[in-house]
Amino acid sequence: MAGMYGLGRVMNVIPIAAGAAFKFRGASAVTFVCTGNDTFTLTASATFGGSYATPGNIITRKQTCTATNGTAAWAETTQSASNAVTIASGTVVFGVLTSQIADPLAYLKVSVGASGLVMAILHDLTVQRKPANLEILGA
Secondary structure, three states, X not given: OOOOOOEOOOEEEEOOOEOOOEEOOOEEEEEEEEEOOEEEEEEEEOOOOOOOEOXXXXXXXXXXXXXXXXXXXXXXXXXXXXXXXXXXXXXXXXXXXXXXXXXXXXXXXXEEOOOOEEEEEEEEEOOOOOHHHOOXXXX
């Protein structure tokens, strides 16, 4: 069976996204992969350099894993509606649907309380492009 590469077709990636603002409107969802004993707080803004504030308490579902190297199973968990996720160790993944963020907000940022790591994966791109022609998100 033949495969297809995903970058540019179905996803774009920001490998070091902690505290970095980026445009998210070109995808139907963003998945954040976070590691470290930390709190990860989602904020949004209408402009890249604008004022970032909570987009509302939209995070209720998350997946956790006690390992960061693929050696443990994922667990589906829920939390009280919030714009933040906290973990003591391992990995946490949470998603934000573009439809959950009110217009005109077009930029997201996940800030960390200490030294947590964040990767943002934008998926279900609305326009497919060659990787070299993907929109620069952090500007």
